Amino acid sequence: MTNGISDLTIWVVIVVLGIGTFLIRWSFLGTLGNRKLPDWVLRMLRYTPVAVLPALVAPLVVWPAATGGQPDPARMAAATATVAVGLWTKNMILAILAGAITLFGLLYLL
Known part of the structure; x- marks a missing residue:
């Protein structure tokens, strides 16, 4: 018990x-x-990951538990670097690496 x-x-x-x-x-x-689902349903379902992923990641970037819910410049910069490299190169692996390097580098420096 x-x-x-x-x-x-x-x-x-x-x-x-x-x-x-x-x-x-x-x-x-x-x-x-x-x-077989109607074409309009399949078209709408394509946007589901694009809507869900930012909704899952944004609170972790803006209000991280590691800082007690306070915004952190290192995490904001890492998110910005990830998005910028992803848009520029269209390569997910490079975007993740850029974000990780930025995060760990700034956490080390700050």
């Missing part, structure tokens, strides 16, 4: 959440997996 919660309760919660997660994913993949 941990903190007044029995082991059985914990396992029931884990199993129920696992089933719920499976059903949520199956509702999209299982029902739509073998069907």
